Amino acid sequence: MKSEQKIRIGVYPGSFDPLTKGHLDIIVRASKLFDKLIVGVLKNDSKQAIFSMEERVSLIKKCTKELENVEVEMFQGLLVDFVKQKGASTIVRGLRAVSDYEYELQMAMLNKHMEEEIDTIFFMTDIHNSFLSSSIVKDVAQNGGNIKGLVPDEIVDDVYRKLKM
Ligand code: PNS
Secondary structure, X not given: OOOOOOOOEEEEXXXXXXXXXXXXXXXXXXXXXXXXXXXXXXXXXOOOOOOOHHHHHHXXXXXXXXXXXXXXXXXXXXXXXXXXXXXXXXXXXXXXOHHHHHHHHHHHHHHHHHOOOOEEEEEEOOHHHOXXXXXXXXXXXXXXXXXXXXXXXXXXXXXXXXXXX
């Protein structure tokens, strides 16, 4: 008897305030590994985001519209609950440097402790993006610097509009 083919779904979670070129690179690479990749944007009331939930989702959608198997959704509460709810069993995260490792390991272990069936896989950030973060983008833009090359070209103007004084 032919066994039913399982659809592989991955979830790439984050705050994405805003999406950077580093994030997009991980999305593109991870989308090749799964039948469907869901970018999960955290709606976190305690962490003050500059971009609204709708803005963050819309910026990511704008940059991923060519990627047919990528969906963008917001989530609230525990990541593992969102992952289960979506029928996924893999969390995707990026690692830039050793300094990311401790926090990422803790998060991956905690999620595994809460949901044994859910694994986290890590992509090594491309060397060109290893210094990048959403905070750096905001800082540069707010101080009148050039963010071209830091965020995807499609959203450079949107980010400036929001952050430039
Ligand atoms: O881009 P970030 O801010 O580093 O992403 C962190 C994120 C969203 C992956 C993490 O904070 C998260 O999963 N939050 C949801 C709440 C949760 O599940 N907490 C337990 C694991 S840390």
